[in-house]
Amino acid sequence: MTRPATLTVNGEARPLTPGLTLHALLRDLNVDPARVAVGVNDDVYPGAHAPHRTLEAGDVIEIVRVIGGG
Numbered sequence: 389m390t391r392p393a394t395l396t397v398n399g400e401a402r403p404l405t406p407g408l409t410l411h412a413l414l415r416d417l418n419v420d421p422a423r424v425a426v427g428v429n430d431d432v433y434p435g436a437h438a439p440h441r442t443l444e445a446g447d448v449i450e451i452v453r454v455i456g457g458g
Contacts, residue, residue, distance in 0.1 A: 393445035404445050410438045413449065425452045 393404040397413070410428065414421050414435065424435035427450035433439065435451075443449070 395443055395445065395447040395449060397449045398451055404443060404447075408443050409440050410443060410449075411440055413443065414438070414451070417451070419451060423454050425454060426450070427452070 393406075394401045395404050396402070397417075410426065411421065414424070414426070419435070421435035421438060426433050426435050426438045427448075428438075428441070428443075429448055
């Protein structure tokens, strides 16, 4: 039996839908790209400038919310 493809988002395994892009993942999680930074494996991007790349099985995604304060 084949195991379903997964990726890890903030430490939790999630099933990987074929063709899922980073922007689609943020949308599915109801995350505003303008308010986060995103790490994909060893690359880090401001969320609003994250590439429209297709995610692959085994990818490790870290989403960090940007919080302003004083």
